[in-house]
Amino acid sequence: MDTLESRELRYFVAVAEELHFGRAAERLGMAQPPLSRAIQQLERRLGVRLLERNRRGVALTGAGETLLHEGRAALDATTAAARRTRRAGGADGSGRPRNRLVLAVKAASSHELLQKLLDAYAAEPGAAEVEVLPSGTCEQGEMLRDGRADVALMHAPFNSLAGFDGEELMTEGQIAVLPAGHPLAARATLTLAEVGAVPGLPLARWSRDGAYPPGPGPEIHDQRQLAQLIALGRTAAVFPESARAWLWAEHAAVPLSDAPPVVTHIAWPAHSRSLALAELVRTATRL
Amino acid sequence: MDTLESRELRYFVAVAEELHFGRAAERLGMAQPPLSRAIQQLERRLGVRLLERNRRGVALTGAGETLLHEGRAALDATTAAARRTRRAGGADGSGRPRNRLVLAVKAASSHELLQKLLDAYAAEPGAAEVEVLPSGTCEQGEMLRDGRADVALMHAPFNSLAGFDGEELMTEGQIAVLPAGHPLAARATLTLAEVGAVPGLPLARWSRDGAYPPGPGPEIHDQRQLAQLIALGRTAAVFPESARAWLWAEHAAVPLSDAPPVVTHIAWPAHSRSLALAELVRTATRL
């Protein structure tokens, strides 16, 4: 009943993701035989079959599936422990153990709220240094989980808040951003269905960790590029209302009547006990 | 930047909890020198001072505090991975990988809701086997975290739901349970202040992991014992309304006007993906 070593978890996760011992071993920077042996030992120690070695490759058993999920979570927690400890120790070489918070924000999100928050917090006496970490489309959750960030601004329903503690900061509607001259731009409100089905104006597709959802619209990885394409009349997009701040003259914004409201939260790992974090949250809720 | 081994975390947590290398080593079943060396290696690898070795004992640095918190969480996640994997593999010796859910419930909580839930779920086609795990006063959270349980009935505001996903099931007021003949028992409602300040009738104190909060009331670890003491006119207690189900003739229940309502949730680890769990939750919310 001795507890799993994180090395074993790393090995198993690699194999379970690759479903191939050779590739997994390569990814781990080791040879295949010791990896095979390690997985066998793991299976023996757990008393459970994790992989189905069929002819030609490997498949996960039910137990393997759970170990993959749970093991990833455990590994995230472990690397989070290491990262946060390094940060708390001020391992920046400067010597002084500086109190620093890492705040993950969606790159494209509203600067207005963020600016207000940072200003208000910096004005607090004894405020910690806040490092703003821009994150990809929806990976704030991962960053909190694996310790790259201590706290995040997240946007329901896009980010899942499950597993985090949080406070609601702001609620806003959503708008369709269209080329200024487009017939629909004259409307007072639109519905999601209307925007999604405009002939000749397919909705843009954002990359989500490298891959794009299928669809006819152009592939977008940059807000400038999207703005340009909309201005040129090639695409349309749906945004929270705060996006109005960066619209061009060539853009038109029309409120969506049936889009779910976007709720901005400040969120943090539920077990956090940092004083600086509590102070930042208090500041945020008072805005 | 290699990731921490859980062995190192175990060692550090032991030392951080004992604040004494010798005792920690004993607890870990090893000798003291290798433990000292392991902690030194850990500090070197993290590039951070974790412990302040003063004359006479050891103290945690700031980084040490964070590693203690985060390390505990990581270790919990690791043992949870092991336990859930074992369970998913049906390592019960029977061979068949049985689908089983472990449901943690406060021992003293209402049987009514639980009974309905179990009956309703058992009637579902393809329902998994549900093992009901009685848990101490407030440790359902720990049980979810370290994998002893998959899902729990929790009672806000007593249990913290932080870090879990959950659905609200039931809300109820609280009542004061008094000896039947007591003058206050005739009142239509009471306030917390009134119940807390009755001369000669101190509120009972429940044990919380072995220790009791300070106060004049008797120390309670068993609901029967409490019922007896109330019946004897020696103490009083505050309970959710569902406690009426087990009151004796010698008891009187008076609603509390200012006590916060007790909300029963069904809660589970946020990253859970189990189908059986989803089914149980769906059943619960439909009650």
Added chain:
DNA sequence: GCCCTGTCATACCCGGTGGGTATCACCGAG
């Protein structure tokens, strides 16, 4: 049917390291 290829498992060896014992250095209490 053949062999070849790709896969994971086995056999065997070696070096690093985790752990043990003995001991030291230090400090506070008496």
Added chain:
DNA sequence: CTCGGTGATACCCACCGGGTATGACAGGGC
């Protein structure tokens, strides 16, 4: 000053994690 108790150091050994070479086995092409 000595003594008890702390954590650190020195040194040694055995275990095991990792490497290389090879085997077993199943499909697929011919």
